[in-house]
Amino acid sequence: MGRKKRFPLEILGIILALLWLSPFYLMIVNSFKTKKEIFSDTLRLPETFNLENYRTAFEQLDFMKTFFNSILITVISVAVIIFFSSMAAYALSRAKGKVSTVLFFVFVAAMLVPFQSVMIPLISIFGQAEMLNRAGLIFMYLGFGSSLSIFLYHGTLNSIPKSLDEAAIIDGANKFQVFWYIIFPMLKPITVTVAILNTIWIWNDYLLPSLVVNQEGMQTIPLKMFFFFGEYTKQWHLALAGLTIAILPVIIFYFFAQRQIIKGVSEGAVK
Template sequence: MSRRVYSVLAWVVLAVLAVYFLFPIYMAIVNSFKTEGEVYNSVLGLPPTLKFDNYTEAFKKASMLRSGWNTIIVTVTGIVGIVVCSSLAGYKLSRTRSRLSGWIFMLFVASMLIPFQTIMVTLTRMARDLGLQGSPFGLGVVCAGLGVNMAIFLYHGFVKGIPRELDESASMDGCGEWRAFFLIIFPLLVPITFTIIVLNLLWLWNDFLLPVLLLNDYRKYTLVLTINMFFGKYSRDWALILASLILSSIPIVMIFAFFQRWIIQGITEGAVKG
């Protein structure tokens, strides 16, 4: 097979696969601009006029502002909790060379093998007993608990690359351990912190099962839960549903558009080191 044929073949395969990947998104966007009747009569055609009625209706009926705000609370609580707790623990565990430190680190790492599905039933009870069920903030705290092990693992590995002399010179200059951590060490952890934020952002923003189990009042629902409820309620009106799907995906797609390079780097690094 000559190189030229090979190259043409590669383009064809890529193009076909690109159609497969874009097709549902394209169909969803096109039909979200139609009326219910237009979807019914011609699914494949383009909308005759560009109408945003479905979007305004979906925005109101699915209470996008409220559920978007709930999602932000969950995500921010979870990420702040994970970053603060894990950077402290990961740094100290990496610096201390004692048996105790080794054991604690082992415990964290081993727990990465526990699937969420194995603990979901008892975890739900635990959250209820602690009064964390039913609020986005509580959900964020629970998520922080589930996310620290992986983050500690990543911080632990990263800290090894930061020279110990930095800690020592700080303590010689009379800087306390905690101040030294926040003023000197933490700023150096920014690259790995970014990776951790990216990985957890994707998880927390899009999570479904844990929020379903912990949030039982629709006013506390995150975006994904609201869309799930909306889907059940208006399942006959596809135009409206599709508009709500597109609308709720916009924030994460925008984040992706702005931070693509870091996100891609974060995911590759997180996977290779994890």
């Protein structure tokens, strides 16, 4: 395609990029303004960059404790998802047969089930089991995150020859040793992708934590941000500063990891 033919597509791409970035521009620019400046002109740059908004939002969000809660839940949940999903995908990819094929398609079909359809019975069951806490939340994340993770791992495992397993077993290794010391290190690219995708999802999730761990002192960043935004609805300068603080960690994480996301997803889907 020549330069002239690409030019309209490039212009369209720039316009779409500006439209996509416009909410971030409004959020960041207005987070430095006073309330009066926001209502007088939303689009204009602030006269002075007011960092007091961020200091107040940081204190009101109790950011360090809330940040620790999000880190704790996210790290443990992602580690559990990787551990169990990789082993499940390994078992399904090596045990060729009707049962393993059906189980794999059940996991794939589970990705299409909306959370809202199982929300009420799930919370009811976990409430009766007295698991509406962090452990219960992590267990739920394992259930909801396994389907996509198994799908990605399964695609990569199909490209790894079974002869590696057989050679290791002949050398005296058991099934778990074959997986953990030989197969799992070869899954590093897709493991990074699974970790990134689940980290972004769990870090930004509001609905599930709001149903499970909404006790004071155990709230995650999205949950705390919801209450903070509700409290400061009319004080947009504080609300937008708090929102910027809340999304900053995951944006930084995504920019450092975006290459691995694209690489891992393409490998897992194509192989």
